[in-house]
Amino acid sequence: MFILLLLLLILVPIAELYVIIQVGQAIGALPTIALLFASSILGTVLLRSQGRLAWRRFRSAVSAGRAPTREVVDGTLVVFGSALLIVPGFISDVFGIFLLLPPTRVLTRKLLLSGARGRMLMAAASIGGASRGRARQDYDVDSTARDVDGAGPQLRG
Secondary structure, three states: OHHHHHHHHHHHHHHHHHHHHHHHHHHOHHHHHHHHHHHHHHHHHHHHHHHHHHHHHHHHHHHOOOOOHHHHHHHHHHHHHHHHHHOOOHHHHHHHHHHHOHHHHHHHHHHHHHHHHHHHHHHHHHHHHHHHHHHHHHOEEEEEEEOOOOOOEEEEO
């Protein structure tokens, strides 16, 4: 995982610089800088507007008494998408727009939630099995011993 993160931290900026240089050669330096500046402004504006909308939906879900799972994921995706637009670079802009557009955000949310649901089920199964095994090792039920009330077996630990 560390190596993957290190590669991303090295390769992504190199790729961003390459694309910026290529766009600059195709349309000129000033239009390229203007596009990068405009995408940063757009990211800031979208962060405010979409962030407010996500916050309203979150509060609505909480006040309705339901778990705001969808709203939390949407809000997180809006923040990440906006941040990617604010960061200078065209590759990050593409991913930022992908996370900000409602149809692709819905797709991303569904993928994230299904992946998280699978990991949670696997973690719960492994934790449940480990705790049941630990209970059998730590405590031995003495079926002949009775508790103080004489009501049932006692655990010896």
